[in-house]
Amino acid sequence: MSVQDTIRQTVTSNPVVLYMKGTPQFPMCGFSAGAVQILKNCGVSFAAVNVLEDPEVRQGIKEFANWPTIPQLYVKGEFVGGSDIMKELFASGELQKMLEGIEG
Amino acid sequence: MTTLADEIRSRLVVLAPEALDVHDDSAAHAGHAGAAAGGGHFDVLIVSDAFAGLNALARHRKVYALLADLMPHRIHALSLKALTPDEL
Numbered sequence: 540m541s542v543q544d545t546i547r548q549t550v551t552s553n554p555v556v557l558y559m560k561g562t563p564q565f566p567m568c569g570f571s572a573g574a575v576q577i578l579k580n581c582g583v584s585f586a587a588v589n590v591l592e593d594p595e596v597r598q599g600i601k602e603f604a605n606w607p608t609i610p611q612l613y614v615k616g617e618f619v620g621g622s623d624i625m626k627e628l629f630a631s632g633e634l635q636k637m638l639e640g641i642e643g
Numbered sequence: 644m645t646t647l648a649d650e651i652r653s654r655l656v657v658l659a660p661e662a663l664d665v666h667d668d669s670a671a672h673a674g675h676a677g678a679a680a681g682g683g684h685f686d687v688l689i690v691s692d693a694f695a696g697l698n699a700l701a702r703h704r705k706v707y708a709l710l711a712d713l714m715p716h717r718i719h720a721l722s723l724k725a726l727t728p729d730e731l
Contacts, residue, residue, distance in 0.1 A: 607714045
């Protein structure tokens with residue numbers, strides 16, 4: 540299976556996926572830490588993929604969404620955005636709406 | 644000497660920004676793991692009519708497209724706010 544297939548499978552088989560640097564317990568980057576905090580504030584459980592553990596995924600995820608930075612949030616298989624967009628959507632309440640109905 | 648912040652500004656001019664603030668925040672991140680490769684951290688605020696009718700994703704893509712060859716090596720991280728003049 541190619542990296543792109545693996546990523547597609549991950550984002551479609553988990554309702555909320557965060558590609559990040561480090562883990563939710565030990566984020567290795569301020570932007571990833573902020574993204575984790577936002578999802579925690581939304582009270583939703585999420586799958587986290589640590590891109591630092593796999594160089595192929597680290598590069599592949601940038602190509603998958605055609606988005607140059609990490610973290611990246613996926614909800615129900617759709618790319619939502621990076622940390623700035625997550626902040627904006629959280630502040631406006633749109634992110635909470637997007638995550639409604641997903642098990643906490 | 645042209646700094647990387649100057650380079651970013653000159654790239655974004657094509658969006659005809661009403662306001663453009665590029666802040667080099669690299670010093671605040673010196674020494675952390677991600678900064679080890681030498682890429683800079685930047686805060687960018689850009690206000691332009693070019694963003695009208697576009698959602699945040701599309702706005703960010705527009706900016707990233709202009710900086711594509713600088714990321715991730717010279718620009719390690721970019722915090723971006725892209726607004727229209729009405730949203731200021």
